[in-house]
Amino acid sequence: DARVTQTPRHKVTEMGQEVTMRCQPILGHNTVFWYRQTMMQGLELLAYFRNRAPLDDSGMPKDRFSAEMPDATLATLKIQPSEPRDSAVYFCASDRGQLTEAFFGQGTRLTVV
Amino acid sequence: AQSVTQPDIHITVSEGASLELRCNYSYGATPYLFWYVQSPGQGLQLLLKYFSGDTLVQGIKGFEAEFKRSQSSFNLRKPSVHWSDAAEYFCAVGPGDSSYKLIFGSGTRLLVRP
Numbered sequence: 001d002a003r004v005t006q007t008p009r010h011k012v013t014e015m016g017q018e019v020t021m022r023c024q025p026i027l028g029h030n031t032v033f034w035y036r037q038t039m040m041q042g043l044e045l046l047a048y049f050r051n052r053a054p055l056d057d058s059g060m061p062k063d064r065f066s067a068e069m070p071d072a073t074l075a076t077l078k079i080q081p082s083e084p085r086d087s088a089v090y091f092c093a094s095d096r097g098q099l100t101e102a103f104f105g106q107g108t109r110l111t112v113v
Numbered sequence: 114a115q116s117v118t119q120p121d122i123h124i125t126v127s128e129g130a131s132l133e134l135r136c137n138y139s140y141g142a143t144p145y146l147f148w149y150v151q152s153p154g155q156g157l158q159l160l161l162k163y164f165s166g167d168t169l170v171q172g173i174k175g176f177e178a179e180f181k182r183s184q185s186s187f188n189l190r191k192p193s194v195h196w197s198d199a200a201e202y203f204c205a206v207g208p209g210d211s212s213y214k215l216i217f218g219s220g221t222r223l224l225v226r227p
Binding site for chain 2: 093
């Protein structure tokens with residue numbers, strides 16, 4: 001059963017600490033998305049990659065957020081330093097890059113205290 | 114600019130009643146449209162999608178949606194709601210070109226009365 005895997009599922013950290021969230025897209029999918037979900041803003045697209053190249057990261061605060069795909073099986077989203085306003089659920093999704101269904105992971109719930 | 118509007122934040126229906134969730138989009142060209150469902154603590158699951166062709170699309174779990182270009186709408190319907198349908202529903206639009214990215218509406222939370 002192919003699925004997008006995100007780790008960790010939950011993360012509590014102190015303000016100022018670095019946070020790294022990981023995503024394993026479905027094998028064969030060449031597009032990876034990062035979304036942030038909050039009560040106030042809903043689902044916001046932070047960044048997305050196609051064939052490991054960043055296509056759009058305009059939704060991401062550049063000063064503290066960074067997204068990479070070291071290889072086709074791993075996408076990372078880093079926050080350094082983290083702030084309480086970063087508390088949210090971060091979702092990764094992947095698809096085949098041809099407007100097929102985007103599959104979502106179960107998310108990483110981040111709490112910054 | 115692309116945008117998706119879901120005007121209803123919450124909807125409550127009785128089990129067995131029919132359901133319609135509204136979605137309006139703003140996009141210059143033919144959009145690609147999706148409905149996703151999110152259960153508490155879970156990721157999003159695709160219910161159905163519209164790319165082209167028949168404007169009435171069938172999805173999983175008995176859901177359907179109708180694309181109406183003249184109204185810029187893509188409303189989701191179900192003839193008889195089950196208690197397990199209680200969840201949050203998101204409409205999304207994707208432009209379909211090389212800059213493709215999925216833009217979501219703010220969601221509609223469905224509550225089902227026994």
